[in-house]
Amino acid sequence: MAGITQTIPSGALLPVQGVEEYPQDRHQTWRKFSRHRLALSGAIVLLLLVFGATAAPWLSHFDPNAIDTQWSGTPLAPGAFGHWIGTDEIGRDLYTRLLFGARISLTLAVFAVVIEVVLGTLIGAVAGYYGGKIDGALMRLTDTFLSIPLLPLLLVITGIVAASSSKAALNFASIVLIIGLLSWMNVARLVRGSFLSLREKEFCEAARAIGSNDSRIVIRHLLPNAVAPIVVQATLDVGNVILLESALSYLGFGIQPPTASWGSMLANAQENITIAPWAAIYPGLCIFITVLAVNYMGDGLRDALDPNVQ
């Protein structure tokens, strides 16, 4: 095969390659997953985070964007005036911003991954199912996008969006779209690989023999058998997108102020690190713990969905 044959997803936690055609039952999958202690802890941490993000307005009586009336130019230290982990450099409650930031960071990652998975599956399925020239063309396109370093490309595109209208155009929706539309390549390769081997299998032959059309074969017969590696890749990519979004926001090309995202909360942390170290510590810690939880969960899913692992 031509092109970049060895590119690894940016997180470099590789999902299972190829697929097994005999499915295991759900109980078996759950048993294997729950035996993976760290994966289970990861899932619990994520559930707590989702709860915190959903219930944010009820978990804190502060407004995430309001400046404390007691603020007088210096960030309020943890414990002062009811801010139990302090305020940022302009007097906004850090704990509340972390909760509201979780909303942005988590939903943005999930939406971007949904786009990535839909697009990647579509491209990979068409390439793998039809093969030949279509496959060649689509894989060449995949190689092209894989060869362009992702972070600089994202920065240039968000930079152009900001310059074309205003910085405010860099909102939730545009960042979801930009990230989602530029990270489908690994899913596409995964699905293509599965489909290339699956379409030669007897059950596919049988489906064709009884007169099923292409879309029915793809949706009813091939896709369900190719779903496991996609799930693993998607899980790991949620973590990668959280990291990516936070990096973009940190550099000022992501979520714009005053909206809180974990990355944008760190944007001013460096110059204020001497007066408000807490404002630098907590948002990053949240990113780190969340991505760690996602990665452990992905690892557990990979083991649980792989019939070869006992």
Place this chain on the structure above:
Amino acid sequence: MLTYTIRRTLQAIPLMILISIILFAILHQMPGGPLAPYMQNPHITAADIERLKHNFGLDRPVWVQYLSWLGKYLTGDWGWSTMNSTPVTEAILERLPATLELMGVSFVVSVTLGLIAGILAAVKPYSPVDYFVTTFAFFGFSMPVFWFALMLQMLFSVTGIHFQMFGYAFDFSLPSAGMTSTEGGNFVDRVRHLVLPVITLALIQLATWSRFTRASMQEVLHTDYMRTAAAKGLTFFSILIKHGLKNALMPVVTITALSLPGLFGGAIITESIFAWPGMGRLFITALQQQDFSLLMGYLVLSAFLVVFFNLLADLAYGWLDPRVKYD
């Protein structure tokens, strides 16, 4: 092998052309294009912009502009950097040594430590060492680079680590920005400036290297030739290094191919946090200043390097592993 080499090289060419077309099309969306910095200048009138557009050839059809860009790029004329007021190639060459120094050192550090950690973990799977290496790798994969860098700065530069032991005062403060002190520049000073950015970069790379070495080494350890070597009575160390590592390094060629483009492209985040005057920081400044030609030059160069090193890795596989047969 020769025909394969030629064929693969020829296949890389349309890929590079496609990449440059896509990048050109994207950057073309930048309002003002190469004239963006002039657009904000109040002394430049709309008539001036029109005249500049004509002089720059920006009133021609897009594909003509692309072809003329391609022709110039291939002959080494990468355009004019508006922010540096130098040719783009000069601006890039000026920053390259700093990036090579930073990325080179962190590459060597992470390869060395990553190989050792990976081998140790593979030799005794599910031992405390293995758990430590695996946990470390997961931490590395999950770490937001910029936050890790901030924490290092906080610990070693802002607070610093001072303590007294055996009657001596120890001071572990490290510089948090730049390549050298303003007055400094001797070897110790340069090394001290390297420490924090190298730790930052090595953490991430180390995770990849140790993970890959472990996986690849584990596979090799179960092969027949390893058992044969043990049966011959060779020492464990010589089996491990001569028979094991040599074969285990094969897949590692892949990660090398992935890391090498970064050696030239630099690290955008790490360089901006540590104010390292390298390529990554050049890119971020160019983006803020809307330096069209510099952005284009940087992006195309980075993408070409990825294609080039992937091609090299493909060819290296065939050369290193006689089992790989190319048709």
